[in-house]
Amino acid sequence: MKATIIGGGIAGLSSAWFLAADGWEVTVLEKGDLSDNCSFGNMGYLSPSHFVPLAQPGIVSQGFWWMFDVKSPFYVRPSLHPDLLRWGWKFMRAGTQSHVDRSARPLTELLLLSKQLTADWQHSGQMSFEYTEHGCIMYYQTAHTEREELENARVATDLGLKTEIIDREQAQRIEPDMRPDVRGGVWFKDDAHLHPNSLMRQLPLLLEQRGVRIIRQAQVTGFSKENKTIRSVRYRDAQGEHQITDSDVVVLAAGSWSPQIAKMAGEYLPLMPGKGYSMTIDTDRQRLRIPCILLEAKVALTPWRTQLRIGSTMEIGPINDRILFPRVQGILEAAPKFLPGLVEDPAFRQLADLEALKRYLREKVWFGFRPVSADGLPYIGFAKKTDNLLMATGHAMLGLSLGAGTGKLIAEMAGGKPLSVGVEAFDPRRC
Ligand SMILES: Cc1cc2nc3c(=O)[nH]c(=O)nc-3n(C[C@H](O)[C@H](O)[C@H](O)COP(=O)(O)OP(=O)(O)OC[C@H]3O[C@@H](n4cnc5c(N)ncnc54)[C@H](O)[C@@H]3O)c2cc1C
The missing domain is CATH 3.30.9.10 (D-Amino Acid Oxidase, subunit A, domain 2)
Known part of the structure; x- marks a missing residue:
């Protein structure tokens, strides 16, 4: 099963982590070089208090x-x-x-799950942040x-x-x-709390060791859709235009750039x-x-x-x-x-x-x-008009706190598995 992820911030890389762990063939497309994005210079809090x-x-x-x-x-x-x-x-x-x-309980559950998953990363000894x-x-x-x-x-x-x-x-x-x-x-x-710059520097390296393909300097420019399914993801890099075909799922995790990319797939994302x-x-x-x-x-x-x-x-x-x-x-x-x-x-x-x-x-x-996001809750789940598009964005001031949990949910949704926590409040189709 093939997954293409758009965006190499904490939401995209966490999704890559859990999809790869479930055996997916994962490609991450990132328009920058992964040396900086919103997931780097933040305060490093994992905040169930929020x-x-x-x-x-x-x-x-x-x-x-x-x-x-x-x-x-x-x-x-x-x-x-x-x-x-x-x-x-x-x-x-x-x-x-x-x-x-209405939001407090689902948010707390996801915050606690996410904190535990992030702690597991550190305690596994593979990363140190x-x-x-x-x-x-x-x-x-x-x-x-x-x-x-x-x-x-x-x-x-x-x-x-x-x-x-x-x-x-x-x-x-x-x-x-x-x-x-x-x-x-x-x-x-x-x-x-953790040191986000350290986490964000180690995560892509470890993902690549695990077989995830990360294409840097690759800006997503559009999609080819057939009925309600994305057939190919187009991107541009220094060599020119390319496309990735036949992804079973596409994950939109492009942070603040997500609305423009959602629009290319015919989706509306208030953010x-x-x-x-x-x-x-x-x-x-x-x-x-x-x-x-x-x-x-x-x-x-x-x-x-x-x-x-x-x-x-x-x-x-x-x-x-x-x-x-x-x-x-x-x-x-x-x-x-x-x-x-x-x-x-x-x-x-x-x-x-x-x-x-x-x-x-x-x-x-x-x-x-x-x-x-327009209601302060993240968008995690399938898009309204595109069957194989999953949203993993809209985390506002909680992207680091919710990153690992979001990745876990994305992998569970993509694989049609039972979900670790309730997600109704985060359904992107609410927009
Ligand atoms: C000052 C500050 C303090 C914060 N403190 C905390 C905190 O303590 N705890 C907490 O939980 N959160 C905190 N946050 C919020 C947190 O940093 C964000 O919610 C989180 O980083 C968002 O992650 P993301 O992966 O969604 O987006 P990003 O990290 O922005 O990643 C999105 C990626 O998508 C890429 N991209 C965009 N367009 C394209 C395209 N067309 N093609 C390919 N790639 C594309 C971008 O280059 C980028 O790398 C803070 C934020 C700020 C600004």
């Missing part, structure tokens, strides 16, 4: 005001482009409490955010997740070098790119112990053995390589307000020197495009 889909009542009302503030954590670049308007309308409509309530189960702490500074987060923790407990509420003194004991300047936080003990930034500093002495999210600022920090990454913000808009300096500045200004100890780190001080940063913006600031 069981609330992005389309939620809070973000919709908040997002409207944030839209006008270029420094805000969630920014929608104003535009009258029909794709944005259609996506925005669906996103607003999906942001209801009942949607959140600093997988660590230290949880993640959500810090708050205001009473309003505290109330919201405690309610979130209550729901998490109902879903079977382990949480611990910590006060200001405990926070300061947990991070003696940083002494968080907060009211307190919620420690989500089921969360884990917008959500640009996010991260900055990574090398440090001889790691001062942060536990990954954390600074809730009011929506800034995240991840410590690894010799690196610290600071990142986030969500900028809904077209794909381009512009770095909006005020947004980067927003991240760098917000972090020390929660963690004053950061400014004692020479590497952070150097990064936060804004005049110098402006000169080296391209070298110091990484950005990636999260594939943001």
